[in-house]
Amino acid sequence: MSEKYLKLSPTIHLAPRIIRNLRERIVELLLLGAAISSIATTIGILGILIYESFSFFQQVSIIKFLTDTEWSPLFENPRYGVVPLVSGTLVTTVVALSLAIPLGTIAAIYLSEFASPKLREIAKPCLEILAGIPTVVYGYFAYLFVTPLLQIPLPDLPGSNMLSAGLVMGIMIIPYVSSISEDAMRAVPVHLREGSYAMGATRLQTALRVVFPAAISGISAAYILGISRAVGETMIVAIAAGLQPILTWNPMEEAATITAYIVGVTQGDLPHGSLEYQTIFAAGLVLVLMTLVFNILGHFLTKRYREVY
Amino acid sequence: MVENHPSQASKFKCEVKNLNFYYGSVRVLKDINLSVFSHQVTALIGPSGCGKTTLLRCFNRMHDLYPGNRYTGEIELDKINILAPWIDPIEVRMRIGMVFQKPNPFPKSIYENVAYGLRVRGQSQRSAIDETVEQALRNAALWDEVKDRLYDLAFNLSGGQQQRLCIARALATNPEMILFDEPTSALDPIATASIEELITQLKEKVTILIVTHSMQQAARISDRTAFMYLGEIIEFDRTQTIFSDPTHRKTQDYVNGRFG
Incomplete structure (x- = not known):
């Protein structure tokens, strides 16, 4: 092959084509390997979950698992x-x-459409710090500060309750939602504004009627990330919502989430x-499936309501 | 030309008086004086960077959106200085519409694009909006092409159709004047011809100020032409005069293609 290639111009000095191709090929393989490693990890985690659950479901029927309203595996x-x-998690x-x-x-709307660049430069990192606080700190913040605070208007609130854990978890998630939504809105081209x-x-009409709808696909991605974070959050709920698996839809009660059970057990x-x-x-496995369902749902909703620009 | 409209109270829709414009401390427009005649097409021509788009964007105070911009002097719209600090720029933009260089329909349906101006003005009566949308699309010579797909996304239209949609959007709110910022520079020759024809028809209804990169376009569609160079208006006259018998050397060189 190499002896056949035509020297078009004697002034252009290139590495022989075969070496060039080899180099490209090696780089490509390295990149492929990096990409595969993350997929492989995901598959590995799913594999172990399914494998271990499989032996579990040989002893406990899936129907019983999904319909029984009591969770007491250690009794x-x-x-x-x-x-x-699941109810606690939801x-x-x-x-x-x-x-x-x-x-x-x-x-996000404020930072993207209203705040001056100077203010945005200060406010955005401040908001993002919220996401960097260790969740165990949030957990005790909920348990030792927010719950007693909530007990002033709600004296019957138990020491461990889902309301306080959920609210503090919400505070933790705000920067995920706002940061990605803001990026999505700022990416809307200036000629539309x-x-x-x-x-x-x-300004408000522009933000709500043009910029927000145009950015909706990025904004729903932010919401989905927020949901995934909330479903998978562990320390806050384990500390502040309690470890008792109680079937209740009332946030003012104590209940364990899936993650809290896992960390407890x-x-x-x-x-x-x-x-x-x-x-x-x-x-x-239930946890992973829940996140998956939200992701798929979000994906379809996003596609349905997307306004392309 | 002016004499064709005797009913018009004043022959000038807009008068620019000693306008200076600054980006920060840089003076971009220098002592601009210009009279925009009612129901005529006035073209601004000149080489890139001469300030023609900057001047155009003074008329609807688009510069107010960005910090550090400053005007001195006046632009009178029907004898009222619209650059005065107490004048609400939103009110100005409700009377003076704008069509941009790149067609910029909103990511909404064709119908909603045209209805946008009515919606931001608080109009919610369905039948009234329907009627205005149809009229605006007819005036923009787009109705026949889109009447069966009003609820399709505007992005499915061709570039020329999108630009006519933007014109319809501007027309829907019944402006007195429309600013065109190189409206055909992103379009092919056929779409350009249809936009040019449209602009010629529209001057019956509105006063038009157009920035164009193409001297031929200015010659074809405008009644008056202002030649700008380095932030100043070098010459302003009837289009025919500017192209056939300009007073200034600079203008002559530019229209003959010697620079720019």
Whole structure:
């Protein structure tokens, strides 16, 4: 091959084509390897979850697992109904999102459309610090500060409750929502904004009627990330919402989430391979599936309402 | 030309008086004086960077959107100085529409694009909006092409159609004047011809101020032409005069293609 290539111009000095191609090929393989490693990790995690859950479901029927309303795998008469853990997870998530989505979105609109560049430079990192606080700190903040505060208007609130855990989790999630939403809104081309202003629109009208809808796909990605963070959050709920798997939809009660159960049960000594040990993986699988469902749902919603620019 | 419109109270829609414009401390426009005749097309020509777009954007106070911009002097719209600090720029933009260089329809349906100006003015009566949208699309010579797909995304239209949609959007709110910022520079020759024809028809309804990069375009569609150079208006006259018998050497060199 190489002896056949034509020297078009004697003044251009290139490395022989074969070496060039080899170099390109090596770089390509390195890049491919890096990309594969993250996919491989995901597949590995899913594999272990499914493998361990499989032996769990050989002893506990899936129907029982999904319909039984009691979760007491460590008791003498163990019951394996995952519903109380799912309800705990959903309630804390809903509480967190009902705080984080409105506040995060408003913060994003303000930072992207109203704040002066100087203010944005200060406010954005400040907001992002919220995401960097260790979640164990948030947990105790909820347990030792927010709960007593909430007990002033709500004297019947138990020491561990999902309301306080959910609210603090919401505060933690605000920067995820606001930061990505703001990026999405700032990416909306300036000629769309100017088009709106030229029509006599105000700043607020431009932000809500043009910029927000144009950025909706990025904004929903932010919401989905927020949901995933809330569903998977562990320390805050383990500390502030309690470890009792109680089936309730009332946020003013104590209840364990899936993650809180996992962290609670791994603190004890569980014999490797026992049924109790395998509950961790079954619960973990439910968690992964929940996040997956939200992601897929979000993906389709985003596609449905996307306004391309 | 002016004499064709005796009903018009004043022959000038806009008068620019000693306008200076600064980006920060840089003086970009220098002592601009210009009269925009009612129901005529006035073209601003000149080499890149001469300030023609900057001047155009003074008329609807787009410069107010960005910090550090400053005007001195006056632009009178029907004898009222619209650059005065107490004048609300939003009110100015409601009377003076604008069409941009690159077609910039909103990521919404064709219908919603045209209805946008009505919606921001608080109009919500469905039948009134329907009627205005249809009228605006007819005036922009787009109705026949889009009447069966009003609820399609505006991005599915061709570039020329998108630009006519932007013109319809500007027309829907019944402005007195429309500013065109090189409206055909992103379009092919056929789309350009249709936009030019449209502009010629529109001067029945509105006063038009257009920035153009193309001298031929200015010659084809405008009644008056201002030649700008380095932030100043070198010469302003009837278009025919500017192109056939300009007073200034600079103008002559430019229109004959010797620079720019």
